[in-house]
Amino acid sequence: MENLHIGDLTIEVAPAAPDGVISCTWRGKSNERNPPEILKPWFEKLLAAVSEQQGSLEMHFEKIEHFNSSTITALIRLIQLCRKSGVKLVMVYDQTLKWQRLSFDALRVFEKNDDLFHLRFA
Amino acid sequence: MATSGDFGFSIDMTVRNEWRNVDLLRTSVQNCFTAVFADVDGCHAIAMVTGELLENALKYGDWTRGDRAMFRLRVHGTRENDVEVSVQNPVGESDGNANLLLQSIEEINSFAKPEQAYRARLLQIAQSEDSAPSRLGLVRIAFEGNCRLSATLADGTVTVRAVLASTST
Numbered sequence: 001m002e003n004l005h006i007g008d009l010t011i012e013v014a015p016a017a018p019d020g021v022i023s024c025t026w027r028g029k030s031n032e033r034n035p036p037e038i039l040k041p042w043f044e045k046l047l048a049a050v051s052e053q054q055g056s057l058e059m060h061f062e063k064i065e066h067f068n069s070s071t072i073t074a075l076i077r078l079i080q081l082c083r084k085s086g087v088k089l090v091m092v093y094d095q096t097l098k099w100q101r102l103s104f105d106a107l108r109v110f111e112k113n114d115d116l117f118h119l120r121f122a
Numbered sequence: 123m124a125t126s127g128d129f130g131f132s133i134d135m136t137v138r139n140e141w142r143n144v145d146l147l148r149t150s151v152q153n154c155f156t157a158v159f160a161d162v163d164g165c166h167a168i169a170m171v172t173g174e175l176l177e178n179a180l181k182y183g184d185w186t187r188g189d190r191a192m193f194r195l196r197v198h199g200t201r202e203n204d205v206e207v208s209v210q211n212p213v214g215e216s217d218g219n220a221n222l223l224l225q226s227i228e229e230i231n232s233f234a235k236p237e238q239a240y241r242a243r244l245l246q247i248a249q250s251e252d253s254a255p256s257r258l259g260l261v262r263i264a265f266e267g268n269c270r271l272s273a274t275l276a277d278g279t280v281t282v283r284a285v286l287a288s289t290s291t
Binding site for chain 1: 144145166167169174180181240245247258259262265266
């Protein structure tokens, strides 16, 4: 799976770990006008690759400087896409940054008992 | 320019309606306020509020008119260390965006806590079509920026104001 480079945003994809976890590290800024439009097709390819390997996904946000509210919509779509595909998703954030703590803690409304979506701080 | 009654900073400028200016101004505001305040989280919040208001203006403003003076960013401080960020932009008389914006602010302010409004909006987005506009920016301003929102409509422009409570120096 190739990294994503779009505008000021890079998402680096690491090779699958022995336990099947594929880690993606977000860097820079997600400030495009319509991030879901750009991210959705990339997420779909990524999920296809993860499913093929019967792995799970970790999205790391500790290094990202900023994302706009439209990016949060894209993250909600990713949570839904993973759940629909039966792929486990973990979002990892930096709780020492207030904006990350607020943004990601709010996404706990999407945690369910199905073990398919979790939030974790680094 | 700052006036004697202000805390000591004031930004007031017209903006070209280009998307790349959102991040240029957001980062500029963040850098300026980092020079004023020790509160890094507060500076990030002011910058986020600036970015979200500018994005909304560009997405929902009426840009068929060419009057640059109608797109304006103002950021200023008060004696109580409150910071007010406001963005003025032209709106179409018949496109409904201005009224939708006023309704959104009224709805956000009707919640006891902005956090409740934010979580409710997240759940609405999850239930909506992919193509539907998220309109998450305003409620993010209220929640993450801990802001009180208001807006006024006059002479073909809308001005949205976000007041951030006391930022520590």
